[in-house]
Structure formats: structure tokens, C-alpha cells
Amino acid sequence: MSEVTQLIHQYLRHNKKFPHVLCPGCGHGIAMGSIVRSVHAQGWSKDDVVVVAGIGCSGRIAVYMDFNTVHTTHGRALTFATGIKMAKPEMHVIVIMGDGDALSIGGNHLIHAARKNIGLTAIILNNNIYGMTGGQCSSTTPTGDFSMTTPYGQLEKSFDIVELARAAGANFVARGTAFHAQQLDRIMTTAFGRPGFNLVEVFTPCHTQYGRKNKFKNPVEMYKHISKTTMPLEAWSKLEPEKRAERTPVGVFVERDEPGLEERYMEMKKKLLGSAQ
Amino acid sequence: MSKKKGSTQVTIFPDWCKGCGICAAFCPGKVMIVDQTGKAKVVREEECINCGFCELHCPDFAIMVSPKNGAPERDAAQDDGPAAPAPAPEAAPAPTAPVPKAAASKAKAQKTAAKKAPAKKAAQRDPNKKA
Ligand SMILES: Cc1ncc(C[n+]2csc(CCOP(=O)(O)OP(=O)(O)O)c2C)c(N)n1
Ligand code: SF4
Ligand code: SF4
Ligand code: SF4
Numbered sequence: 354m355s356e357v358t359q360l361i362h363q364y365l366r367h368n369k370k371f372p373h374v375l376c377p378g379c380g381h382g383i384a385m386g387s388i389v390r391s392v393h394a395q396g397w398s399k400d401d402v403v404v405v406a407g408i409g410c411s412g413r414i415a416v417y418m419d420f421n422t423v424h425t426t427h428g429r430a431l432t433f434a435t436g437i438k439m440a441k442p443e444m445h446v447i448v449i450m451g452d453g454d455a456l457s458i459g460g461n462h463l464i465h466a467a468r469k470n471i472g473l474t475a476i477i478l479n480n481n482i483y484g485m486t487g488g489q490c491s492s493t494t495p496t497g498d499f500s501m502t503t504p505y506g507q508l509e510k511s512f513d514i515v516e517l518a519r520a521a522g523a524n525f526v527a528r529g530t531a532f533h534a535q536q537l538d539r540i541m542t543t544a545f546g547r548p549g550f551n552l553v554e555v556f557t558p559c560h561t562q563y564g565r566k567n568k569f570k571n572p573v574e575m576y577k578h579i580s581k582t583t584m585p586l587e588a589w590s591k592l593e594p595e596k597r598a599e600r601t602p603v604g605v606f607v608e609r610d611e612p613g614l615e616e617r618y619m620e621m622k623k624k625l626l627g628s629a630q
Numbered sequence: 631m632s633k634k635k636g637s638t639q640v641t642i643f644p645d646w647c648k649g650c651g652i653c654a655a656f657c658p659g660k661v662m663i664v665d666q667t668g669k670a671k672v673v674r675e676e677e678c679i680n681c682g683f684c685e686l687h688c689p690d691f692a693i694m695v696s697p698k699n700g701a702p703e704r705d706a707a708q709d710d711g712p713a714a715p716a717p718a719p720e721a722a723p724a725p726t727a728p729v730p731k732a733a734a735s736k737a738k739a740q741k742t743a744a745k746k747a748p749a750k751k752a753a754q755r756d757p758n759k760k761a
Contacts, residue, residue, distance in 0.1 A: 357685040358694040365691075371646060372690045378650030382689025534686035573655040576687075 357390070364389040364399070366419045373417055375410060378572025380531030380557025381478050385414040387534055387555075388447065388476065391541035392420070395445070402445045405434040407459065409485045410559070411451035411478040420447075428458030431466045434473050435614075442615040445545065446473035452493040453483045456512050460492070467521035470549040472613025476541070477514060477552065480559035488562030499566040514554040515606050524549030526607035530556040532579040533603065540605065549613040556583070556601075635659075636676045639698050640684075644669045646692035653684040653693055 365371070375382050392402055399420050406415035408427035415422040421444075425433045434448045455463050455477045466475065482500055483489040490500040490507050493514065497506045518526045525547050529537035537555060544551040558564060558575035569575045586604030589597060612620075640661055649668040654660075659677030662670045662684070670693070684693045 357682065358688075358691050361691045372648060372692070375689065377648035377689075378652060379689055382691075383687055386686065386689075386691065531689075532687070538686075571651065573651050576652060576656070 357386075360393060361386050361389050364393070364419050365417055369417050371417075374413055376559075376561045378558065378560055378575075379410065379484075380480065380555070380559070381411055381414055383531040383534055384476070384478055384537070384555050384557055385418065387529075387537045387541055388414075388449075389418065390538050391545055392445075392447075394538070394542045395545050397445055397545075401443070402447065403434075403437055403441075404447050404449060405430045405437065406449040407451065407454035409451035409454050409483070411449055411454065411480075411484075411557075413485075415449055428454055429462065430454065431459065431462040431471075431475065434475075435466060435469070435471045438471055438473055438613075438615050439618065442472070442619065447545070448473055448475045450475065450477050451484065451491075452477060452479040452481065452514075453489075453491040456492045456514065456517075464517070464521040467518050467523040467550050467552065469614045470522060470524055470611055472549055472615050474541070474544045474547075474551040474553065477554045478557045479514065479554050480557050480563055481511075482559055482563040484559045484562045488566065494563075498563075500563065501566070514552070518552040518554075519607050522550075523552045523607060524609045524611055524613075525551035525605070526554075527552070527605045528554045528556075528601075528603045530579050530583055530603060531558065532556075532576045533583075536603070543605070547610075548616065549609070549611055556603075635679050637698055638675075638678045638680045638695050640672045640675050640678050641694045641696070642670045642672060643692045643694070646690045647688075648690055648692075650689065652687050652689070656687065657684055 373382065402420040404415045404418055404420045404422045406412040406422070406424050407430035412424060415424055423433055430448050430450050434446050437444060438446045450459065455475070463475070479493050481491065481494050481498065483491055488501040490503045493511045494500055494503065494507045495511050496509065499506060515526050515528055525544055527540045527544065529540045531537070540553055544553050556579055558572055558579065560569060560572040560575055564572065564575050569578065582599070582601055583603045584600040586602040586606065589600055589602035592600070642662065647669045649664045649670060651664050653670050654662050654664050658681055659674060659679055661674050661678045662672050665671040678695065680695060682695065685695055
């Protein structure tokens with residue numbers, strides 16, 4: 354197993370300050386390891402990978418990885434990424450966003466990127482909260498849960514990212530967790546190798562801003578909770594419908610093979626150039 | 631690397647460890663604890679079954695599990711680890727590259743340097759830092 358940590362260290366920018374800025378036990382760190390291993394599994398050269406991140410604790414992880422990286426503005430990572438992919442379709446584009454980033458301020462971009470089926474992998478690190486700015490509720494904070502801005506419990510319903518992305522037309526939609534890193538590696542490796550818009554939601558515990566307000570004593574309790582409340586999609590589908598609400602399914606939900614926007618654009622370009630001659 | 635108990639060496643890089651306790655809580659062999667200094671510490675290395683959980687789940691990349699000298703490499707059929715890493719891409723550094731410890735002490739040196747510099751300057755040095 355020694356290859357795991359050594360491998361990750363090979364993909365870090367050692368001129369940055371380590372340990373990284375994330376809190377002890379933050380799931381974003383585990384997701385970062387998974388991204389590195391999955392890029393490595395694809396056999397891609399570092400120079401052919403572009404990581405585009407939004408703003409948030411989640412966005413910070415782009416700073417530490419030795420790829421082409423763009424640390425953009427809050428909510429707009431997908432717009433920058435769309436431009437990059439259209440201009441340089443040969444690049445492998447990976448977008449890292451938080452739940453606030455991707456679904457609140459950036460919700461519009463998310464559904465349209467999925468509809469356009471632009472060829473990239475969007476990774477949403479879902480910690481159910483705005484981590485960086487002090488724990489305000491996000492559009493994935495579960496109903497009834499506490500946050501800085503919902504001191505008596507969240508009244509609103511939360512988004513189901515998988516259903517949202519499916520309905521918006523994403524080619525590939527999957528959900529994994531920071532507690533199940535092996536499965537997460539498999540999901541990300543699959544997503545990275547596919548055409549069109551691929552979305553991976555990752556449950557990543559944030560004890561500092563979310564856990565403490567919701568009766569989790571420490572980060573470890575949050576990982577135990579993930580382990581208890583999630584279930585592989587295949588097993589979940591076999592549950593009696595009334596039992597399904599107790600568990601959240603993880604796995605691959607959508608797999609379509611429609612060509613990405615950039616591929617369709619290239620085709621159109623070829624056709625138009627051909628007819629012009 | 632073999633999954634036989636006791637054939638591995640478990641190393642914690644204290645400079646990188648934040649003492650979150652994930653490794654100590656979930657290690658099937660209870661190989662490490664978080665000690666009074668707030669860092670993970672290996673206390674029962676011989677109980678390590680080389681399952682790989684700690685390396686995959688340390689959010690700070692602060693643990694390394696490696697074969698003890700002379701221990702057989704894990705055979706491929708046993709490897710149910712993460713998606714089998716493809717041959718290293720050309721541009722990726724050689725597998726023997728950076729030993730985390732060296733990097734860690736470098737980071738520490740930087741940290742002290744950052745402390746000495748006025749806070750404003752330190753922030754300027756990292757153009758990626760925004761909130
Ligand atoms: C346009 C804009 N609006 C608001 C902010 C402030 N802001 C920074 S990060 C953030 C939310 C972070 O939450 P999330 O995206 O869930 O990421 P996390 O920190 O939880 O990983 C906000 C509102 C900003 N930087 N830019
Ligand atoms: S505030 Fe939450 S999301 Fe941000 S680094 Fe800390 S634990 Fe992670
Ligand atoms: S999981 Fe990593 S950071 Fe957390 S206590 Fe163990 S070695 Fe330290
Ligand atoms: S490899 Fe498994 S058994 Fe060995 S120290 Fe890590 S978690 Fe424990």
C-alpha cells in the first residue's frame with residue numbers, strides 16, 4: 354500500500370505550505386487524494402489536466418495539486434471550465450466545487466453545463482454547509498439541521514444533487530463518500546475517462562462548521578454516521594420502498610454516452626468548412 | 631505487498647498529522663492512537679494487516695504503510711485496492727521521488743518563515759489565496 358501516500362506526494366506542490374489549510378478530519382482532503390489517484394490511474398500527464406475550482410474550502414484544494422489549475426470566483430468554476438474545454442478540447446478538465454459553490458450561487462451554471470453536456474468532470478464536495486465563510490446553511494443542508502443561519506433548524510428542503518443532474522441531462526451521475534475512498538477512486542476514474550458532462554457528488558464531513566452544530570462530537574463520529582446511513586445503490590434498490598428513506602444510496606446513477614458539446618462543435622466546424630470549399 | 635500481519639512498517643509524519651483520529655478510530659488492528667501531543671502515534675505496528683484504510687483516508691497524507699525490509703511484495707491477485715494505477719505517465723516524476731519527510735521539514739521551514747514575515751506579505755505571496 355505504500356504507493357498511496359507516496360503517489361499523492363508526487364502530485365502535490367511542495368512549494369505550498371503543508372499541512373494544508375483544511376481543518377483536522379475535513380473530508381475534502383480525502384477527496385483530494387482520490388482525485389490524484391484517479392488522474393494517475395488514467396495515465397494522464399500532469400500537463401494535460403486542468404483543475405478548475407470555485408471559492409470555498411473545497412476550492413482551496415486546487416491550490417495544492419500540481420496540475421494546470423485555475424482558482425476562479427465563487428459559483429463560476431463551470432463557466433471558466435466550459436471556455437477552457439471549448440478552446441482546448443484535448444485537455445482533461447476537472448472542476449471542483451463546494452455545495453454552496455455548485456448549487457446555490459452556481460446552480461444556474463450547473464444545470465446548463467449538464468444540459469449542454471460540456472465534456473468535463475464536475476466534482477461537488479458536499480458538506481451540507483458553507484464551510485469557509487462560517488457555517489451558513491446551503492441548498493443541501495438537510496431539513497431540520499442546524500447551521501449559523503438556521504439556529505432553530507432548516508425549514509427549507511434540500512436539493513438532491515443526483516436527481517437534479519439527472520434531470521438536467523448529465524451524461525454520468527454518481528455519488529460517493531469520503532469514508533469509502535476505494536469506491537470513490539473507482540467512480541472518479543470512471544468519470545474521468547468518459548465523454549460529455551460527468552458529475553460526481555462526494556459526501557465530505559465538515560466538523561468545524563456543520564458537525565459541531567449538529568451534535569457530532571468529533572470528525573470521527575461524522576464518518577461513522579456516513580458509514581451507517583449510506584448504502585450501495587444496488588442494495589438500496591432492493592429495499593422495501595418505505596425503508597429507503599433511512600439510507601442514502603451511493604454508486605453510479607446515470608451512464609449515457611452522448612458526445613460532449615466540444616465534440617459536436619468540432620463536427621459542425623468540419624462540416625461547415627467542407628461545404629465552404 | 632503481503633497482507634500477512636506484521637510484514638509492514640507504519641510511519642506517521644508528525645509535521646503533517648493534525649490528530650483528527652480517523653486512522654486510530656478505524657484501523658482494524660488498532661495500530662495507532664492519538665497521543666497527548668495531539669498527533670497519531672504507532673503503538674502496535676505488528677498488528678497491521680496492510681488493509682490500506684489509513685493511507686486512503688488520512689485527509690493530510692500523513693501516514694505511510696510500507697513493506698518491512700525483506701517482506702514479499704503484495705501479489706497482484708490480492709490487490710483489491712484503488713483502481714490499479716496505470717503505468718506512470720511520462721511527465722509524472724519517478725516513483726522514487728519526494729520522500730514526504732523531506733517535504734514536511736521544508737514545509738515547516740516555510741511555516742516559520744511565514745511567521746516571521748508580516749502577515750500581509752505572507753498573504754501576497756500566495757496569489758491563489760482568496761475567500
Ligand atoms: C461572489 C461571491 N459571493 C460570496 C463569496 C463568499 N463566499 C466564499 S466561500 C463561500 C461559500 C463556501 O461554501 P461551499 O461552496 O459549500 O464550500 P465549502 O467552503 O463548504 O467547501 C462564500 C459564500 C465570495 N467569495 N464570492
Ligand atoms: S470549515 Fe469545514 S469544509 Fe472548511 S476546512 Fe474546515 S472542516 Fe473543511
Ligand atoms: S488520519 Fe492522518 S491526520 Fe488524522 S490522526 Fe491519523 S495520521 Fe493524523
Ligand atoms: S494498513 Fe490497515 S491495519 Fe495497517 S495501520 Fe493502516 S489501517 Fe491499520
